[in-house]
Amino acid sequence: MKVMQEYIDFPLRAAMKVKWRKMPHFTYPWHFHSEYEILYIIEGSGTSFVADNIEQFNAGDLAMLGSNLPHFWRSDEKYHSPNSEEKINYIVIQFPDDLFRESLFEYPEFRAIKELLDRSSRGIRFSSLFSEKVAAQIVNIAQSSGFEQVILLLQFLQELAKAQDYRLLAGELYNLQRHDFTDDRLTRVLHFLTTRYQQKVELEQVAEIAHLHPSAFCRFFKEKTGKSLTAYITDLRISYACKLLIEGKLSVSQVCFECGFNNLSNFNRTFKRLAKMTPTAYFQKFHE
Numbered sequence: 001m002k003v004m005q006e007y008i009d010f011p012l013r014a015a016m017k018v019k020w021r022k023m024p025h026f027t028y029p030w031h032f033h034s035e036y037e038i039l040y041i042i043e044g045s046g047t048s049f050v051a052d053n054i055e056q057f058n059a060g061d062l063a064m065l066g067s068n069l070p071h072f073w074r075s076d077e078k079y080h081s082p083n084s085e086e087k088i089n090y091i092v093i094q095f096p097d098d099l100f101r102e103s104l105f106e107y108p109e110f111r112a113i114k115e116l117l118d119r120s121s122r123g124i125r126f127s128s129l130f131s132e133k134v135a136a137q138i139v140n141i142a143q144s145s146g147f148e149q150v151i152l153l154l155q156f157l158q159e160l161a162k163a164q165d166y167r168l169l170a171g172e173l174y175n176l177q178r179h180d181f182t183d184d185r186l187t188r189v190l191h192f193l194t195t196r197y198q199q200k201v202e203l204e205q206v207a208e209i210a211h212l213h214p215s216a217f218c219r220f221f222k223e224k225t226g227k228s229l230t231a232y233i234t235d236l237r238i239s240y241a242c243k244l245l246i247e248g249k250l251s252v253s254q255v256c257f258e259c260g261f262n263n264l265s266n267f268n269r270t271f272k273r274l275a276k277m278t279p280t281a282y283f284q285k286f287h288e
Helices: 102-106 108-122 127-143 144-161 184-196 203-209 214-225 229-247 252-258 262-276 278-288
Strands: 015-024 036-041 048-050 053-057 063-064 071-074 086-097 124-126 166-167
Touching: 015 108, 036 127, 048 166, 048 278, 063 108, 063 127, 071 229, 086 127, 102 108, 108 124, 127 144, 184 203, 184 214, 184 229, 203 214, 214 229, 229 252, 229 262, 229 278, 252 262, 252 278, 262 278
Parallel strands: none
Antiparallel strands: 015 086, 036 063, 036 086, 048 053, 048 071, 063 124, 124 166
């Protein structure tokens, strides 16, 4: 499936854009844009696609998408019927990636929002309990305008930044800003892994890059990334497999070996565990 770039117009160079729409079904295809996006579903159901993540969406869902993160929302079949009376109802908030100047994030008051924007590089889905709590704020933003609307957005972003109950959506390949790159050892290791994960990777080989004993490296890597080396490499491989399946140019068995697995049954089992569906079902979701 080809991803298209959307260019969002901000009338009169406005700082943000808010749309409240009620329509038969979502129509925009697989796309990305440089703007950040917050989407709140008031009514409707279907399947959401965010990078390599696929899952159901329902009324009350709240998601935030980072800059240039590919995505689209596909309404359920009942919304596409010519005689259907079902409608989707949603609010979308979009603001440019340069709305906040980098110097602004040097102030401690904006640190939480900076971390929120970094997390959104993988897409964030908030819990239904949290979205219910902030629903009135979203509606308030949609019903306001001008300077007041921008202030309300800032307050809302701070609320999102404080949220504890959320999930990151896209896989490890989209995890571009979450690691501590001030540690040169981690930078060297992650660079090695992101260029070699399709090949066989030995613990001793990676530990040597960090100038650590293998057992010390395992503790270091887990502390820095929250994952074991094996889990991290597996996430990279499955994330790349998802990308290849979305593109649709290779068969499942070809994808298996292309992304670094050497056993098809192990690939199928691992893919299903992490993506919650088989590689074939995943392919069909994008190409049906």
